Amino acid sequence: MSRTQQQQRRRAAGLALVVSALALAALLSVMVGSKQLLPAQILQALVAPTGSDVDRIVLELRLPRTLAAVVVGAALGVSGALIQAFTRNPLGDPGILGVNAGASLGVACGIALFGTGVPAQHLGFAFVGALVATVVVLFIGAAGRSADPVRLTLAGVAVAAVLSGITTAITLLDPGTFNQMRGWAAGTFVERDLDVVLPAVPVVGAGLVIALVCARSLNTLGLGDDLASALGTHVGLTRALAVTAITLLAGAATAVAGPIGFVGLMVPHVARWLVGPDQRWILPYSAVLAPVVLLVSDVVGRVVLWPGEVPVGIVTAFVGAPVLIWLVRRRTASTL
Amino acid sequence: MNLKPSHRAVAASLTLVLAAVLSACTSSEASTENPNYTTEPSDTFPVTVEHQFGETTVEAEPQRVVVVGLTEQDILLELGVTPVATTEWYGEQPYAVWPWAVDLLGDAEPEVLSTTDGFEYEKIASLRPDLIVGTNAGLEQETYDKLSEIAPTVASVEGSEPFFSSWQEQTRVVAAAVGRSAEGEDLIDGVETAYAEAAAAHPEFAGLTATFSQGAAWEGNLWVYPEGLNTDFLTDLGFTITPGLEEHAPEEGVQAQISAENTGLLEADVVVFATEEPDAIDGLLDFGTLSTLPAVEENRAIYTDGELAGAIYFLTPLSQKHVLEELLPRLESAVAGEAPRSTER
Numbered sequence: 001m002s003r004t005q006q007q008q009r010r011r012a013a014g015l016a017l018v019v020s021a022l023a024l025a026a027l028l029s030v031m032v033g034s035k036q037l038l039p040a041q042i043l044q045a046l047v048a049p050t051g052s053d054v055d056r057i058v059l060e061l062r063l064p065r066t067l068a069a070v071v072v073g074a075a076l077g078v079s080g081a082l083i084q085a086f087t088r089n090p091l092g093d094p095g096i097l098g099v100n101a102g103a104s105l106g107v108a109c110g111i112a113l114f115g116t117g118v119p120a121q122h123l124g125f126a127f128v129g130a131l132v133a134t135v136v137v138l139f140i141g142a143a144g145r146s147a148d149p150v151r152l153t154l155a156g157v158a159v160a161a162v163l164s165g166i167t168t169a170i171t172l173l174d175p176g177t178f179n180q181m182r183g184w185a186a187g188t189f190v191e192r193d194l195d196v197v198l199p200a201v202p203v204v205g206a207g208l209v210i211a212l213v214c215a216r217s218l219n220t221l222g223l224g225d226d227l228a229s230a231l232g233t234h235v236g237l238t239r240a241l242a243v244t245a246i247t248l249l250a251g252a253a254t255a256v257a258g259p260i261g262f263v264g265l266m267v268p269h270v271a272r273w274l275v276g277p278d279q280r281w282i283l284p285y286s287a288v289l290a291p292v293v294l295l296v297s298d299v300v301g302r303v304v305l306w307p308g309e310v311p312v313g314i315v316t317a318f319v320g321a322p323v324l325i326w327l328v329r330r331r332t333a334s335t336l
Numbered sequence: 337m338n339l340k341p342s343h344r345a346v347a348a349s350l351t352l353v354l355a356a357v358l359s360a361c362t363s364s365e366a367s368t369e370n371p372n373y374t375t376e377p378s379d380t381f382p383v384t385v386e387h388q389f390g391e392t393t394v395e396a397e398p399q400r401v402v403v404v405g406l407t408e409q410d411i412l413l414e415l416g417v418t419p420v421a422t423t424e425w426y427g428e429q430p431y432a433v434w435p436w437a438v439d440l441l442g443d444a445e446p447e448v449l450s451t452t453d454g455f456e457y458e459k460i461a462s463l464r465p466d467l468i469v470g471t472n473a474g475l476e477q478e479t480y481d482k483l484s485e486i487a488p489t490v491a492s493v494e495g496s497e498p499f500f501s502s503w504q505e506q507t508r509v510v511a512a513a514v515g516r517s518a519e520g521e522d523l524i525d526g527v528e529t530a531y532a533e534a535a536a537a538h539p540e541f542a543g544l545t546a547t548f549s550q551g552a553a554w555e556g557n558l559w560v561y562p563e564g565l566n567t568d569f570l571t572d573l574g575f576t577i578t579p580g581l582e583e584h585a586p587e588e589g590v591q592a593q594i595s596a597e598n599t600g601l602l603e604a605d606v607v608v609f610a611t612e613e614p615d616a617i618d619g620l621l622d623f624g625t626l627s628t629l630p631a632v633e634e635n636r637a638i639y640t641d642g643e644l645a646g647a648i649y650f651l652t653p654l655s656q657k658h659v660l661e662e663l664l665p666r667l668e669s670a671v672a673g674e675a676p677r678s679t680e681r
Contacts, residue, residue: 190596307586
């Protein structure tokens with residue numbers, strides 16, 4: 001057996017391991033919450049629900065919440081990996097193209113102009129905001145030319161700054177919106193019922209498929225535009241696909257849960273550390289690892305300050321900051 | 337004004353001198369001519385008021401009372417004293433005076449202070465107060481000292497919480513500072529009698545359990561009031577506060593934080609949700625398993641409007657009478673299982 005084959009088998013086995021970790025984390029998320037339930041109660045709720053309070057807690061609170069963490073996690077992990085590959089910037093974060101800022105502005109407009117109040121109503125506004133922001137960034141950063149990553153990143157940062165300025169202005173002018181936004185901007189899976197999560201599933205699914213399709217081209221793109229072209233990669237198309245996938249994934253994730261920091265930044269690093277620079281492996285690893293991080297963070301958030309719950313976005317920030325410092329201080333940072 | 341600290345001190349002391357001169361002028365006139373009063377003092381000035389930072393002597397009947405706390409305007413207005421300034425808590429009511437006190441305010445137009453960035457000392461000084469009332473202002477030694485430099489300041493009594501300490505004690509302090517201590521006692525008696533009479537008229541309330549909850553979840557938790565924390569308006573009517581809630585309070589003296597999975601704990605014979613607008617009901621009931629809480633399903637839950645919620649939170653003698661007026665009919669319907677799923681009664 002050749003060395004590459006061996007490596008492939010190791011990576012496949014590793015992926016299976018990570019998938020079982022995800023299953024375990026999902027189980028944990030259904031088992032552990034701010035209300036203590038016995039395994040027997042949970043089992044009964046799953047197989048023979050009678051509509052009791054316990055059944056509702058398991059079926060209507062914990063299961064949708066777990067699903068939300070998996071969907072949002074996969075979206076954040078893959079969009080983070082894509083953006084780091086696309087911009088060749090190891091500190092790339094899904095927010096860097098202005099997606100989060102656009103989503104936040106969308107939600108702020110929804111609250112201020114249309115009086116939206118619950119997560120299901122925020123969903124559409126957040127997603128439209130994310131889309132509009134990306135289109136504006138593309139328009140500014142790539143007007144008439146192919147999407148040069150540096151120009152796009154700069155345009156993204158600039159647009160994000162303008163958009164968050166507008167959001168801040170809206171929230172400062174209207175204290176009601178400010179209060180609503182504070183709840184949304186923490187990033188949480190509470191009150192993300194199926195009516196919030198399910199509409200996001202096809203969007204995230206499409207984003208994941210596009211991401212996997214362009215994984216191979218992204219590998220060659222990492223060698224530089226000229227070499228990539230010489231190897232037969234269509235540079236412009238690959239970038240367009242990558243940006244589409246990033247917008248779909250990050251937009252949907254932010255629309256569902258609000259902005260959740262660090263996961264999209266941190267997980268692709270871990271994935272690269274595990275499997276090396278091959279996007280065909282980094283993307284699936286990120287898609288599975290990120291939900292594990294989110295599920296565990298969410299479970300921690302449910303119990304760490306009991307009786308109250310801590311929004312998952314705050315937990316990931318607490319976990320993410322030290323991990324980021326560790327990544328920076330490692331002798332050999334995971335290169336792209 | 338963007339003054340350097342030294343300039344500010346000069347400006348403040350100049351203002352003080354000016355204030356002293358002006359108040360000396362006005363206090364020589366008959367108080368009946370002062371539009372800020374509708375009643376006469378019953379105590380003889382100077383009066384000395386004891387509070388958590390010591391004693392404050394008020395030399396003559398104060399003519400320019402500035403409220404730096406969140407709710408004391410109610411007490412002053414009911415005693416017949418119109419403050420020259422109030423402080424915004426929430427709700428953005430005109431002059432920070434809520435509907436239940438608007439008649440007493442009449443045509444007066446007090447300045448509204450903000451505490452968003454701490455006390456507005458310069459603005460307070462420019463109002464030339466001769467009494468600063470801060471029994472519900474979260475005063476600390478430092479802020480008290482600064483305010484005292486501007487004018488005699490009264491705070492809440494020894495050992496009290498920073499905000500919303502005993503309304504009886506707050507009423508006594510404020511009433512004494514404006515020389516109307518007997519009238520202050522009357523206010524307290526009035527409220528206590530009104531509750532006792534309402535309880536006597538509704539023997540069916542006795543022994544029933546009740547829960548008082550905020551009207552919307554906040555960052556994943558619903559804040560609910562355990563026994564003793566602004567629950568007198570229910571217990572004085574004979575209700576018992578739902579036991580077990582206090583176990584979900586992070587510390588004593590604060591609201592219980594009920595996460596989505598624990599909303600079943602709210603169940604009681606009557607549940608009062610302090611909703612602030614009709615649209616809030618759906619969002620509230622979406623939280624956790626509230627929509628199938630027996631009290632909600634069986635029409636034993638009350639949803640207040642913004643004004644009633646404010647009156648409950650204000651916790652002044654005046655607001656409590658408003659609570660009684662508005663809440664009693666709602667409680668009667670709820671106990672009968674006929675409470676509407678609406679902020680109307």
